[in-house]
Amino acid sequence: MGTVNHPEELYTFDADAPTVPAGLHLIAGLTGFADAGSAVAQVTNSVLEDLDTELVAEFDPDVLLDWRARRPVITFEHDHISAVEPPRLALHLVRDEIGQPFLFLSGYEPDFQWNRFVRAVTGLAADLQVADTTWVQSIPMPVPHTRPIGLTVSGTRADLVEQMSVWKPETQAPANVLHLVEHRLAETGAQVTGLVLLVPHYLSDTEFPDAAVAALSGIAAATGLIFPTDALRESGREFLARVEEQVAGNPELQRLVSVLEERHDTYMEGNPVASPLTGVDGEVPTADSIAAELERFLADRRTQGDATD
Secondary structure, X not given: OOOOOOHHHHEEXXXXXXXXXXXXXXXXXXXXXXXXXXXXXXXXXXXXXXXXXXXXXXXXXXXXXXXXXXXXEEEEEOOEEEEEEOOOEEEEEEEOOOOOEEEEEEEEOOOOOHHHHHHHHHHXXXXXXXXXXXXXXXXXXXXXXXXOOEEEEEEOOHHHHHHHEOOOOOOOOOOOHHHHHHHHHHHHOOOEEEEEEEEEHHHOOOOOHHHHHHHHHHHHHHHOOOOOOHHHHHHHHHHHHHHHHHHHOOHHHHHHHXXXXXXXXXXXXXXXXXXXXXXXXXXOOOOHHHHHHHHHHHHHHHHHHHHHO
């Protein structure tokens, strides 16, 4: 008989893992396939750095990760390696700003053994008796940076879909592994919510603070948890001020942003438009000039940042 690969073998509980109370919210966000505006990465950093956290369990990268595709980061100092930072996929017990505990699954999206990983996560959710699961992802869309970041909401919470989902497409798209977790949890009758942020595509390759704020706000609306966002909001104001400065100095950029604003506003007003993302002729409004100009702006921003380090 062949060896049975139990999903529980994918992770190891920390030797000093805290006791996890039943009935907590499970929040999940994994990076790798799509993270427009670095929303999930920023949320992860904010939660793990700004809140009280305790490691519960960690997944085995030798089983789940393609090391050559996502190589560890090393710190090289003159003549020796002083540090190695391998990718991590872990479950933490976290307390929000007012001390409410929740579980947070974060790190890389697995490259291998998806079905087994899905069984592991859903098994953990059942064993730890979580109240619900909320996961977040961000994708690039041709929407303007001058409007609030919208969401597509999925899962079993019809109230949240009604209140928060601004785009409800009927489409096929490549899956995040957490889509499969959501599908499996929904099949079992568990409560689960997926939050997909619609980030301006010309800012998708940047670290866009407002995307992280929108993600944390969506999680808060779904769970009642409270997150620190002051630093992110301040960074977002500075970031957008510099983007606006770049746009204001270029009439072509102004015109293209105006096209995106018009399409967005027409859709949000409930007018008979098939999608906020396409024009009357079905073509996506061209924003290549925005992307090119902002790439120059961001390159200047990175250079200025390096100069001040």
